Each structure stands twice: as C-alpha cells, then as structure tokens.
Amino acid sequence: MNDDLPEVSVCTTTYNSSKFIEEAIMGVLAQKVSFRLEFVIYDDCSSDDTPSILKKYAEKYPEIIHVFHQATNIGLNQNFMSAMRQCRGKYIALLDGDDYWIDPSKLQVQYDFLESNPDIVLCGTASLKRHESSGTYIRSHLYLPANTGEVKVFGTPEMYKLDPFWLPTHSLLLRSRCVCFPAWFKDVVYVDRALRLILSLEGSLAFINKITCVYRLHGSNTSANRETSPDVCRGYLHTYWNFYKYSGKKFRADASRAINHSLCEERRRILEYCHGGEAASRLFKNFIHSLNYFQILSVRDFLEFIYHFMFLKNLVAWLKRGR
Structure with missing residues (x-):
C-alpha cells in the first residue's frame, strides 16, 4: 500500500450550488474515520458564489480538500468523469454538491463493510429526502423499517429495474478499480444509473438500511423533470x-x-x-x-x-x- 494515497476519496461535482455546498462540505469534514481521506470537488464553471466558497474551505483544509475549476461549462457528465479520474483512493464516495451527510460514522461503516466483503463492489445506505420548499423530510425507503441495519444484496437484473430498491447516489461508496467509462457514457441521461449498471458486472451491490444522508428536492435538481419529460x-x-x-x-x-x-x-x-x-x-x-x-x-x-x-x-x- 502506498502510504501517500488516501483510502477513500469523496467525489463531488457542483454547479451554482452556493446555497447548499457548505453543508455538503461540513458533512464530509464531520466524518470520524480511521483512514486517510481526500475530498475532490470539481466545479463546472459556476457563475454564483460557489467558487469563492470552495476557495475558503480549500485554503482552510489544504490536506483534505482539493478543488478543481473547469474553464468553461462542460456539462454534468464530462465534469463527473473528470472528477472521478482525479480520485486516488481505493474507494470513492459520491456526493452531489446540493446533498449532504448527517451521520459522522457513514464512511467508516461502509469502509468496514467493503473491506469485509471483497465480492461487493458498491454499497449504499438509506437516505432522507428534504423538500426545500417546505423544509419537510421523508425517508427514501418507506417500505422498510427505519435504521434496522439490514443488508440487501443485488446484481445486474435489479439495477435494470431499480425498484423496489433505490441506491441513493449521495450514499454510495464504491471500489475505484471497478470504475470505467465506455464511450457511450458521456451521453447517458443519468450518470449514477449507468455507473451502477457498469459496476454490477464486476460484483454484487449492497444496500445498508441505515439513514446517513439527505437528498434535497428543489427546482434545480437534474432530475426535477424526471416524471414528465x-x-x-x-x-x-x-x-x-x-x-x-x-x-x-x-x-x-x-x-x-x-x-x-x-x-x-x-x-x-x-x-x-x-x-x-x-x-x-x-x-x-x-x-x-x-x-x-x-x-x-x-x-x-x-x-x-x-x-x-x-x-x-x-x-x-x-x-x-x-x-
């Protein structure tokens, strides 16, 4: 093992997320872990205060936070691939710039799980959904009792269907060696769905029924028109x-x-x-x-x-x- 490399890279892409990015950063910094961690943030040429906020935290935590700025807006898919390629960790945790983590043990729990289960390439957890307009929360998996810690394992067939189990993107920890981007990946409608399918060819995927994070529902979500378009x-x-x-x-x-x-x-x-x-x-x-x-x-x-x-x-x- 190269002691200079982190065990886990947190990968965040952001664009005009000044309202939310600080909470995302603080959730990562609050993680209590036994391993070395890096936080890779790729900003896709934001026009709001996101760059100045990122600069403030990068200067305050230079050993952990590494910020990269695209010179022009290249779009979510290309920005995501750039960010993932910059990650050096054995594992990569995904976190969009408008979501956040609420459990300081999140990464340690998932890290320990993947270390103990070499046949699993990815694990996600339960999540809360926050409606920004009302400030109310709902659980992501209402059909399950909350926080039982139960583990469910899936393969490619379930990743085609997605239902009844949703593996929240902002909850995922995955093995970096299994990540690849075929030529068609740059044009996919949702990078997370395509990535889960690709990873499923390398091993099983797991869901841990423990609430660790929050997905914001607001008008600027990339999935805001999911139901009608x-x-x-x-x-x-x-x-x-x-x-x-x-x-x-x-x-x-x-x-x-x-x-x-x-x-x-x-x-x-x-x-x-x-x-x-x-x-x-x-x-x-x-x-x-x-x-x-x-x-x-x-x-x-x-x-x-x-x-x-x-x-x-x-x-x-x-x-x-x-x-």
Whole structure:
C-alpha cells in the first residue's frame, strides 16, 4: 500500500450550488474515520458564489480538500468523469454538491463493510429526502423499517429495474478499480444509473438500511423533470441498449423489459404532455425507435408492441370515452 494515497476519496461535482455546498462540505469534514481521506470537488464553471466558497474551505483544509475549476461549462457528465479520474483512493464516495451527510460514522461503516466483503463492489445506505420548499423530510425507503441495519444484496437484473430498491447516489461508496467509462457514457441521461449498471458486472451491490444522508428536492435538481419529460425515457433507452451491448448481451430478459418499458413510457408521456406538431413529431420518432429497439422475446411482447405502437391503445381509450 502506498502510504501517500488516501483510502477513500469523496467525489463531488457542483454547479451554482452556493446555497447548499457548505453543508455538503461540513458533512464530509464531520466524518470520524480511521483512514486517510481526500475530498475532490470539481466545479463546472459556476457563475454564483460557489467558487469563492470552495476557495475558503480549500485554503482552510489544504490536506483534505482539493478543488478543481473547469474553464468553461462542460456539462454534468464530462465534469463527473473528470472528477472521478482525479480520485486516488481505493474507494470513492459520491456526493452531489446540493446533498449532504448527517451521520459522522457513514464512511467508516461502509469502509468496514467493503473491506469485509471483497465480492461487493458498491454499497449504499438509506437516505432522507428534504423538500426545500417546505423544509419537510421523508425517508427514501418507506417500505422498510427505519435504521434496522439490514443488508440487501443485488446484481445486474435489479439495477435494470431499480425498484423496489433505490441506491441513493449521495450514499454510495464504491471500489475505484471497478470504475470505467465506455464511450457511450458521456451521453447517458443519468450518470449514477449507468455507473451502477457498469459496476454490477464486476460484483454484487449492497444496500445498508441505515439513514446517513439527505437528498434535497428543489427546482434545480437534474432530475426535477424526471416524471414528465419524454426525453428522459429516450435517455434511459439509450443507456439500457448501450449497456446491454457493453455487457456482451447478458441478462437479455431484464434488459428487454427495461428497454421496452422506456419506449412505452416515452410514448405515454408524449401523449400526456405534448401537443400539436411537437406531439406528432415525437410520436413518429418514438415509433421508429420502437421498430429498431423494441425487444420481442415472447407472444406477450408482440401483443404489447401492437397495443402500444400500432395505436390500438388509443382506439381502446377512444371507445371508452364514447360510451
């Protein structure tokens, strides 16, 4: 082991996060750990007070905090990859600049877990979600009793589905040796979802039911339009399709369900949220994509394709309205 290298690198990307970045930094500095820690922060050319705040903390904690500034705004994906490549630790902890940690034992618990389980490449924990508009909190996993410490282990099939278990990005600690960025990664819609899939090829992924961190819900979240945007579904489709090929076309049934669901959900959102010429153009592109990507592995898949993409679903809805 090189004694000059940290055991854990905390990796944070930020852009115009002046309202939140100090709380993120303080949560990292509050960690009580038995190993050497570094904190890598990449700012994507922020135009608010984020750079001056980062400078203040980098000057105060020069042995821990290493700040890098992009000369121009290069976007979340490229900034994320730059930050990850700068991390030198055996493990990398992810933390967006607008989220924060609330448990000072978070990193030590996860570090000890990964040290004791060499077959696990990534572990996450439970989280709280904070609604900034109201200041209220909800748990990320309402279907589980809080803070039981129970561990659940997953593989690639669950990372295709994500549900019922969500591994919060701001809770993750992962093995840096398993990180790689294929050429298609720069265009994924959510870097965390694609990274979890890629890591799942190297080993199992674990969830520890212990609340350690907070995810802020506010209007500037990159996922703020997750529920309505058809483009998000198109992004999911490309992530799943590219990963399926990258994996050597393993887990075909799980990949097919994820790909098909993305196409069907994109179509549903177009019909619900788009109108006029925009809707017609998007529906046409969605249909072309369905011809290219929809996976038919069974009779049920074939019938689903006919129902969703040959306008039978619309006809059924029209007949119901006419009753």
